Amino acid sequence: MEKNIPYKTYLSENEIPTKWYNLRADMKNKPAPLLNPGTLQPMTAEELSGVFCTELVKQELDNDTKYFDIPEEIQNFYKMYRPSPLVRAYCLEKALDTPAHIYYKFEGNNTSGSHKLNSAIAQAYYAKKQGLKGVTTETGAGQWGTALSMACSYFGLDCKVYMVKVSYEQKPFRREVMRTYGASVTPSPSDTTNVGRKILAEHPGTTGSLGCAISEAVEAATSTEGYRYVLGSVLNQVVLHQSIIGLESKIAFDKIGVKPDVIIGCAGGGSNLGGLIAPFMGEKLRGEADYRIVAVEPASCPSFTRGKFAYDFCDTGMVCPLAKMYTLGSGFIPSPNHAGGLRYHGMSAILSQLYDDKLMEAVSVEQTAVFDAATQFARVEGILPAPESSHAIRVAIDEAMKCKETGEAKNIFFGLTGTGYFDMVAYQKYNDGEMTDYIPTDDDLAVGFAGLPKVDL
Numbered sequence: 001m002e003k004n005i006p007y008k009t010y011l012s013e014n015e016i017p018t019k020w021y022n023l024r025a026d027m028k029n030k031p032a033p034l035l036n037p038g039t040l041q042p043m044t045a046e047e048l049s050g051v052f053c054t055e056l057v058k059q060e061l062d063n064d065t066k067y068f069d070i071p072e073e074i075q076n077f078y079k080m081y082r083p084s085p086l087v088r089a090y091c092l093e094k095a096l097d098t099p100a101h102i103y104y105k106f107e108g109n110n111t112s113g114s115h116k117l118n119s120a121i122a123q124a125y126y127a128k129k130q131g132l133k134g135v136t137t138e139t140g141a142g143q144w145g146t147a148l149s150m151a152c153s154y155f156g157l158d159c160k161v162y163m164v165k166v167s168y169e170q171k172p173f174r175r176e177v178m179r180t181y182g183a184s185v186t187p188s189p190s191d192t193t194n195v196g197r198k199i200l201a202e203h204p205g206t207t208g209s210l211g212c213a214i215s216e217a218v219e220a221a222t223s224t225e226g227y228r229y230v231l232g233s234v235l236n237q238v239v240l241h242q243s244i245i246g247l248e249s250k251i252a253f254d255k256i257g258v259k260p261d262v263i264i265g266c267a268g269g270g271s272n273l274g275g276l277i278a279p280f281m282g283e284k285l286r287g288e289a290d291y292r293i294v295a296v297e298p299a300s301c302p303s304f305t306r307g308k309f310a311y312d313f314c315d316t317g318m319v320c321p322l323a324k325m326y327t328l329g330s331g332f333i334p335s336p337n338h339a340g341g342l343r344y345h346g347m348s349a350i351l352s353q354l355y356d357d358k359l360m361e362a363v364s365v366e367q368t369a370v371f372d373a374a375t376q377f378a379r380v381e382g383i384l385p386a387p388e389s390s391h392a393i394r395v396a397i398d399e400a401m402k403c404k405e406t407g408e409a410k411n412i413f414f415g416l417t418g419t420g421y422f423d424m425v426a427y428q429k430y431n432d433g434e435m436t437d438y439i440p441t442d443d444d445l446a447v448g449f450a451g452l453p454k455v456d457l
């Protein structure tokens with residue numbers, strides 16, 4: 001064990017970055033523009049401003065500005081739970097008996113339990129600054145809704161969360177955290193929106209879906225004076241806010257004089273991974289350094305590894321703009337994988353372009369193997385990881401085991417996006433030996449692809 005590298009590398013408060021880094025500025029092939037679902041023409045700032053806050057629309061559409069100042073109010077909020085530690089996983093290395101050096105960045109050190117708070121606070125801030133009364137959103141597993149309700153209560157904004165009905169019923173504790181922070185939580189589909197009433201009439205007894213909850217939240221925002229819709233992943237602006245993760249990591253690595261060889265992150269809509277890799281990918285794009293970058297997704301929802309790079313709807317209701325991304329089709333219904341945060345049919349347009357340009361890799365892993373890794377990690381490193389985060393742990397362990405064969409002392413770095421305290425039903429299934437793996441067949445995927453819109457640009 002080297003003496004000079006600490007278990008945890010912390011930055012001081014003054015070292016927390018004061019600007020977000022916009023990876024798009026360094027991309028030669030820019031992510032494709034969002035399209036208006038009605039006209040299939042690129043969305044203008046004006047059109048987007050009906051749904052999203054004006055300042056966030058600017059960030060969404062800006063492919064050129066390299067750095068955005070983080071407003072002081074957001075910097076102050078970040079100081080409540082940042083910097084997040086960069087941890088050298090000495091105990092895991094020892095347990096694996098690997099020559100590899102493993103590092104992780106832990107984003108679960110806040111009540112919402114994940115990295116989502118990094119963007120929630122930014123989005124709430126700009127809504128408040130615009131003089132809005134409140135925001136609406138959807139939540140599936142509940143992490144985003146929790147983060148947003150914390151951010152809204154901080155700025156005194158109203159927060160309406162449409163929570164997928166099955167989660168609303170199965171995750172009462174997440175729901176109560178949101179309500180404690182002052183959010184109103186409605187099980188979706190509900191009878192409070194036209195789209196909700198329509199879905200209920202067509203599918204009585206449905207337990208809902210993320211796509212349906214998005215449609216309800218968008219309708220609630222656009223039909224209520226002083227409200228806008230906010231989204232916790234996928235969008236360029238969210239990747240921008242999440243760059244705080246990678247920027248802090250980069251400073252910490254520079255402090256200890258280490259350069260990661262492999263950077264690994266789980267990918268649902270791509271926001272934590274996009275943020276984690278941002279400064280490293282920037283160096284790679286500018287030809288200053290090289291890194292292997294690996295996205296990890298569930299085998300049950302394999303957007304990168306088996307999806308198509310095409311324009312698609314971001315929601316099932318087909319009311320949101322279209323994005324060009326790796327997608328399984330907006331009609332794809334993933335099997336009930338326990339990593340709720342990774343069950344999205346599409347992927348960030350930024351990451352999709354980078355993947356298509358072969359600047360990063362992707363692998364898919366099965367659920368039971370993910371929980372094997374989660375358990376192994378929890379027992380030696382102390383942290384009970386979120387199922388989503390454990391996808392990255394699985395591949396980090398696999399890479400470390402390869403190093404054991406080759407004798408290489410590679411620096412492996414992964415993003416540990418959150419804690420698993422609200423996922424104990426999934427852990428229970430695993431512990432009881434009742435967890436199963438589901439991999440969609442090519443025929444299953446063909447159904448989703450058949451629903452892709454025809455777009456000629």
Ligand SMILES: *Cc1c(COP(=O)(O)O)cnc(C)c1O
Nearest residue numbers: 233268269270271272341388418
């Ligand atoms: C939401 C979530 C994810 C996946 O979202 P991305 O946008 O892909 O980062 C991963 N981990 C946790 C803990 C989450 O809550």
